[in-house]
Amino acid sequence: MRALLYTPSLPRFFGARLLGKRFPKGLLPLALTEIPLPEREGFVRVRVRLSGVCGSDLALLYGKSPPSISPFFSFPAVLGHEILGEVEGSLVAVNPLLACADRGLSPCARCQAGEEGLCQNVAEGALAPGMLGYNRDLPGGWGEWVLARPERLHPIPDGVPEERAVLSEPLAVVLRGLKKLRPWPGEVLVLGMGTLGLLAVRLLRALGYGGKVLAVAKYPHQAERARAFGADAVYRSAREALEARSRRYRYLLFTGYRGGYQGVVEASGSGRGFREALTLAEEGGKVLLLGAPGLEAVDLSPFWFKEVGLVGSYTYTREEFAEAVALLPGLGGLETLIGGIYPLPAWKEALSARGKALFRPNVA
Structure with missing residues (x-):
């Protein structure tokens, strides 16, 4: 499948950190490439409809991510954790967390309390460190397909436009934060x-x-x-x-x-x-x-x-993600946040877009 693969490079990291958005897009450690179609027992293959460009993605590309969190991600990886997908003709929002249950582990104390976003085992188990979009074993949404366990898939309510539905993940982050x-x-x-x-x-x-x-x-x-x-x-x-x-x-x-x-x-x-x-x-x-x-x-x-x-607020509980999806029908107008929808080959334009940029991977 086609995907945008991020491969760390220390010279490019320091160059991007120094120059910021003035760093040439063509020198960013991102490349459109072909990778094998993913398969994993217990995981569902999801066809990506839309995937967002998040501020944390840009922070990674431009060398702004704090070094202390780097052990909890793994690369090279297909980026993209804001994912709207399709399974058997139905639209689903993909919860990108990979906590104890996804990793084949007994639940840690935070997962037992329902706080999967604070999972203590994000660098342990059968999968590489990190959630979807920051994980070398499972591709993120800047590719044509992702894998997720069935309980990570949340059906989109009828009548919700795709450009609104793809905001489920950041909406869940905000929802959790405002509760605090x-x-x-x-x-x-x-x-x-x-x-x-x-x-x-x-x-x-x-x-x-x-x-x-x-x-x-x-x-x-x-x-x-x-x-x-x-x-x-x-x-x-x-x-x-x-x-x-x-x-x-x-x-x-x-x-x-x-x-x-x-x-x-x-x-x-x-x-x-x-x-x-x-x-x-x-x-x-x-x-x-x-x-x-x-x-x-x-x-x-x-x-x-x-x-x-x-x-x-960085992530969310499973219930908060579901609550965010359930709120979508009453949040008309969110789709106006979208600044443009781009095919994968136009990734340089997407990273320069004004407003929220989205990838539609399954188009030429």
Whole structure:
């Protein structure tokens, strides 16, 4: 089958880390190639309909992933963990986790508690480390086929467009994260109006949140979409949001702030966004990391001086994934997040797309 295969290269890693998005696409360690059709006992073969390009995929390609998590992935691998597939003519969202049960192991303490996303055996058992999209034994969604155990396949409700259904996986991440903000604060500020940030705004309203939802959007089209998804107000920058709600104090060359927002969702995935989120949270407030910043220099004083709480969301439970899929019919408009759908040979264009890019592997 055809697939986009990621093969690590230290020179290209350091080059991409240094140059970022200026690094030539043709030098990224990604290649369209032919690999054997996968087979594995107990796993179902799923024909990929659509697969998303995630911020974590881009972080890997551009050398931004934190080194401490590298032992829990395995390469070379076919990337892609946001997967909409087809089995016997029916659309399914694929839960990409490979926890104890998938690995042929007795459940660890976290899996026994139903927290498969926190499985302690992600680098153990009969499979290589990592979930689908970061696993050398099982291909991810940037190929024509994937394998998954039947309980990892969630039927898509009737009438849900494919471009909305493929967002099941990031929606589950956001759903889990927003639950960690409960009991709901009186207001929530969302930093970063990319896919995760806009999903957070939309999902807050879908979950019945009645407080103020505020957003920070870099671009006018993001601001427009944030309002359409339920934001009460949109700031053009974190600085504008800070000045709107905080008091500034100066001593010599140093600046500090008091006040801010009760709940702050950091969805940009950047170190700068993380630092801004800590500054924007008010005393006793809470910060939710939906993005995935790596190694960053951060002032830790907000955690003790302002007693700001910090929580994060990376994956989900099986029930949370199913809940996200069940919410899809009531989340009309999510498909507007899609910036383009690309065949595998057009991967360079996909990685440069504005908005959420998708691959449709089974076309020329």
